[in-house]
Amino acid sequence: MTLLAVERIKLFSTRSPWWCMALAVTLTVGMAALIAANTNDEFPLSVGVSQSFSNFGMIVIMVMAALAVTTEYRFGTIRATFLAVPGRVQALIAKTVVVAVLAGVIGEVVAFGSWGISTLIKPNADMAINSSVEWRNVAGTGLVFALSAVLAVAVGTLVRQTAGAVAILLVYALLVESLIGLIPKIGVNIQEWMPFMHANNFLTADSAALPEGAGPPRLDFPFGPWGSLAYFAAISVGLLVVALAVAKKRDA
Amino acid sequence: MIEAAGLTKHYGPTVAVDDLSFTVEAGRVTGFLGPNGAGKSTTMRMILGLDTPNKGQALIDGKRYSELKRPLGTVGALLDAKWVHPNRSARSHLRWLAKSNHISDKRVDEVLEMVGLTAVAKRNAGGFSLGMAQRLGIAGALLGDPKVLLFDEPVNGLDPEGIVWIRQFMHRLAADGRTVLVSSHLLSEMAQTAHELIVIGKGKLIAQTSTEQFIKDATEDNVRVRSPHAVKLRELLAGSATVTSDEVDGALVVHGLDPASIGDLAAANGIVLHELSPQRGSLEAAFMQLTKESVEYHAAES
Ligand SMILES: Nc1ncnc2c1ncn2[C@@H]1O[C@H](COP(=O)(O)OP(=O)(O)OP(=O)(O)O)[C@@H](O)[C@H]1O
Ligand SMILES: [Mg+2]
DSSP states (O other), rough: HHHHHHHHHHTTSSSSSHHHHHHHHHHHHHHHHHHHOOOOSSSSSHHHHTTTTTTHHHHHHHHHHHHHHHHOOOOOOOHHHHHHHOHHHHHHHHHHHHHHHHHHHHHHHHHHHHHHHHHHHTSSSSOOHHHHHHHHHHHHHHHHHHHHHHHHHHHHHHHHHHHHHHHHIIIIIIHHHHHHSSSSHHHHHHHHTTTHHHHHHHHTTTTTOOOOOOOOOOOSSSSSSHHHHHHHHHHHHHHHHHHHHHHHHHHO | EEEEEEEEEEEEEEEEEEEEEEEEESSEEEEEETTSSSSSHHHHHTTSSSSSSSEEEEEEBOOOOOOOSSHHEEEEEOTTTTTTTTSSBHHHHHHHHHHHOOOHHHHHHHHHHTTTGGGGTTSSSGOHHHHHHHHHHHHHHHTTTOOOESSSTTTTTTHHHHHHHHHHHHHHHHHHEEEEEEEEEEEHHHHOOOOOEEEEETEEEEEEEEEEHHHHHHHHHHHEEEEEHHHHHHHHHHHEEEEEEOTTTHHHHHHHHHHHHHHHHHTTOOOOOEEEEEEEEOOHHHHHHHHHHHHHOOOOOO
């Protein structure tokens, strides 16, 4: 408990997390507003459509999560931390928990914010969240944000440098996972096992967010939505375990 | 008390610390002296559990650092004054440190007062001068009111006023019965700060003695002697002293006999002296002499 309080003080006593949080929310909610304003009879607004840009927020939150570790390495405060708390694993788990909880809260703010602003802009659209698919699509965003924050903390801990960690996360999440589908034949099969694809499957499986034919072809996932979430969680936590083992062993 | 036993640390092919053993006693300031790259910082990081030694171990009051329950209550350390987030206020920096070891916010304000940073406590540490950063680091080390303190080059880059302040501070800490280990690469600085010296070079122990003894040994007087009968005098002195020749003018440099004895010996043997002058070596010259073989980076000699 004490360690959680320590990491909370650390996180909130500098400005950059606040900036990242504000950016994640305004960017995503702003995009949702833009989409809602441009929907029409051909492309009607729905709960799913209002959520289509939550990835934007997720990327920003992953940057924030990675920074929470890499700035500690950059400024040497990680050594001060390990002096105060020689149990490195506990200290880093506390940091991960604080960052993940914060990411989860932001995820919910982003999701319900996007939904709310869409509802305001098009009060006549069918925006009731009344199926389990729609609930998963909106409220599930917090879970995905939290888990991707865990993954980002793990990458930050392994790489230790801000530029490197952020580059890896951005290139991987934005480019690698979608471009790999372009490899003929096997590309799509690989994609069906990639973590962020599963995160997306959890959020959007069975929803009719996009009209038939729009967007990338649907993948044939090995799991249902909750299986996909579990798979995404396993990869994030697995990477964190590796990162903790490395941090424990190496010189601070 | 700090006990290092056989500490050894390799970084790839470089041996930063080589089978180093020493003890640091409570109640006095112990200087940890060595030229740049001697392995002082590495040794301190190993004592504090940040780096893992390849061999050997360091104990603080009988325990390894990682075994300490609330480490800041036992050991306070200032390894690098820059280890603060530049956009975090001095007070916030101390608050998270305090929180991690169940230390009250009241104590945070106390140590800020002790180091004279109360007025700037809300300012971001990134805007601090080196002297202020050093004080903030010391405040952090004092938070848990620890019995053992380690400071790595605390006076580096400070102005004379700051140096005197830190020196007096260390003396007070030691007078309270605490264990104080301070590193430096300047013997002249340590001569005024430390009661006891641990001298290392290239990661190896060179000496552990009282500062007084070390300085006496290191700067033991030489006597310059010139005489028309230099060869004969040299033979006479050879039994009781070491004699070398000055490279420039060929005068004898006698080590191990005082000027009076040399004069008496010359008179008894009817030898004329043209010069008989005691030479006191400087502290730094003596230190350089002592660590010469072990200095890692010699300046290119011209
Ligand atoms: N993390 C590291 N990786 C590789 N080599 C290192 C590392 N830390 C120290 N060294 C090397 O170990 C040796 C001892 O370094 P150390 O910093 O302990 O010396 P020092 O006595 O503190 O010197 P200074 O007076 O310059 O602070 C040096 O050769 C240094 O280059
Ligand atoms: Mg050093």
